[in-house]
Amino acid sequence: MKKLQIAALILLTVAGLFFCLLGSGTLALMQSGLMSFLSPLSQSGHTVKKSLGSLGKDLLTLDQLEAECSRLEADNRRLRAENNGLRDLLEENNHLRQALGYREHSSFLLTPATILSHDAGVWWSSVKINRGAKDGIATDMPVITDRGLIGKITSVSDNVSEVLLITDENCKVAAKVEGTKEQGICAGPRIASGDLHLTFLSKLADLQPGQKVYTAGVSGGVFPSGISLGTVKSFHARELDGEAILEPAADLDNLEEVFIVTGAK
Amino acid sequence: MKPVILFFLLCLLLPVFLVVQDLLPALPPARERLQLFPVLFCFGVLALPLTPALCFALIASLMQGLELLQFQSGHAETGVAPYIVFFLCWTVILQMASEATHGLRWELHALASALVTFTMLGGEYLLICAKRGGLPLDSVLLIRMAVPCGISLLLAPLLYFLMRHLVPLSSEGAVLKNQASFDL
Numbered sequence: 036m037k038k039l040q041i042a043a044l045i046l047l048t049v050a051g052l053f054f055c056l057l058g059s060g061t062l063a064l065m066q067s068g069l070m071s072f073l074s075p076l077s078q079s080g081h082t083v084k085k086s087l088g089s090l091g092k093d094l095l096t097l098d099q100l101e102a103e104c105s106r107l108e109a110d111n112r113r114l115r116a117e118n119n120g121l122r123d124l125l126e127e128n129n130h131l132r133q134a135l136g137y138r139e140h141s142s143f144l145l146t147p148a149t150i151l152s153h154d155a156g157v158w159w160s161s162v163k164i165n166r167g168a169k170d171g172i173a174t175d176m177p178v179i180t181d182r183g184l185i186g187k188i189t190s191v192s193d194n195v196s197e198v199l200l201i202t203d204e205n206c207k208v209a210a211k212v213e214g215t216k217e218q219g220i221c222a223g224p225r226i227a228s229g230d231l232h233l234t235f236l237s238k239l240a241d242l243q244p245g246q247k248v249y250t251a252g253v254s255g256g257v258f259p260s261g262i263s264l265g266t267v268k269s270f271h272a273r274e275l276d277g278e279a280i281l282e283p284a285a286d287l288d289n290l291e292e293v294f295i296v297t298g299a300k
Numbered sequence: 301m302k303p304v305i306l307f308f309l310l311c312l313l314l315p316v317f318l319v320v321q322d323l324l325p326a327l328p329p330a331r332e333r334l335q336l337f338p339v340l341f342c343f344g345v346l347a348l349p350l351t352p353a354l355c356f357a358l359i360a361s362l363m364q365g366l367e368l369l370q371f372q373s374g375h376a377e378t379g380v381a382p383y384i385v386f387f388l389c390w391t392v393i394l395q396m397a398s399e400a401t402h403g404l405r406w407e408l409h410a411l412a413s414a415l416v417t418f419t420m421l422g423g424e425y426l427l428i429c430a431k432r433g434g435l436p437l438d439s440v441l442l443i444r445m446a447v448p449c450g451i452s453l454l455l456a457p458l459l460y461f462l463m464r465h466l467v468p469l470s471s472e473g474a475v476l477k478n479q480a481s482f483d484l
Contacts, residue, residue, distance in 0.1 A: 040350070044351065054358075054362060055379075055380070055381035057380070062379065065362075073318065076315060080322075153322065155334065157335075157425075158428050163322070225429075225432070225434075226436065226438065
């Protein structure tokens with residue numbers, strides 16, 4: 036082994052040990068740096084993915100039109116294509132109106148954001164959004180949609196932030212059940228399945244499928260009171276408490292537009 | 301291709317793979333995420349001589365560790381140290397395997413990608429369980445680990461054949477490794 040290689044190995048070992056001994060504060064800064072470094076790639080990738088998605092939809096529409104080509108007249112084809120285009124615009128328009136209306140009527144100060152990507156980690160449920168410290172975003176801010184709560188901010192860089200979803204075991208939310216005095220802690224299971232588990236309920240709680248669950252808003256907590264979390268799917272008594280399985284109010288698999296709660300109005 | 305050029309090319313590909321695997325949708329039935337990063341890591345450490353392979357592993361482990369880092373009340377849950385140890389250990393093992401098979405081979409790359417993916421996911425799960433307490437085991441857990449592992453096995457030859465012209469193969473590769481000096 037050459038001297039240079041030995042020196043390189045020693046340097047590597049020292050570097051490895053140095054990184055192993057870093058504290059949480061330094062790691063947070065490094066993670067923020069990595070997110071800033073990757074943000075142009077993430078944003079470009081998101082744009083490309085969106086374009087490819089719409090390209091697929093266009094091709095599908097064209098395929099459908101081609102299948103009908105033999106049966107329809109030329110005018111009929113043109114009108115169908117126009118109709119499809121208008122329907123897309125109408126859907127987009129309705130979606131934006133709904134989002135805008137929610138933002139205006141909400142009692143919170145909201146910052147809109149777009150989901151850039153879902154993190155590939157298998158054991159963690161988190162997404163990246165296109166808002167960061169430059170937009171006034173800070174850690175522990177709740178993130179919601181017009182349907183309900185989706186999570187909280189855990190890491191922030193200049194232009195990108197990471198949102199820990201409520202389906203993650205580490206995202207614990209104090210919750211109350213509609214129409215009852217039952218309160219508990221809501222979080223995802225360790226092996227995320229898309230459902231939420233509401234624990235520490237009374238063993239004798241009379242919960243029915245379909246009952247709504249909201250954030251309880253404990254003092255000093257992260258989440259304000261009254262945000263929809265989900266609906267009860269089932270309830271069972273455990274050894275010491277009762278546990279309800281909830282279906283999240285927001286569709287966490289198909290998130291596109293979200294709002295970050297930056298304060299109260 | 302000189303190892304130093306390949307090293308920098310692979311380092312450039314690391315963030316690209318990190319972003320691409322985040323952009324890919326989850327797969328049914330249990331919403332498994334594709335793991336492209338271990339496939340590139342295995343290619344890199346098999347194709348590069350020992351010293352640059354270790355450098356590459358250190359960079360890869362830092363990126364993967366920071367990407368998956370989660371904070372709870374301001375404290376990092378896992379840190380990057382487990383990833384550094386994990387990737388460096390696999391680098392040494394794969395370098396030895398590469399020596400034994402006289403250079404980089406697609407079969408070795410595919411098998412290594414699957415094994416690295418499986419052990420990485422298993423290690424992450426054990427680490428989380430050690431931090432949070434309890435060790436829930438069920439069939440979904442196995443699916444969560446087996447599907448990304450199987451996909452890595454299938455994707456590895458694709459990456460190998462896309463990038464094979466970048467490295468001298470088989471016996472030439474072994475010769476290159478013995479002769480290569482990586483000027484840091």
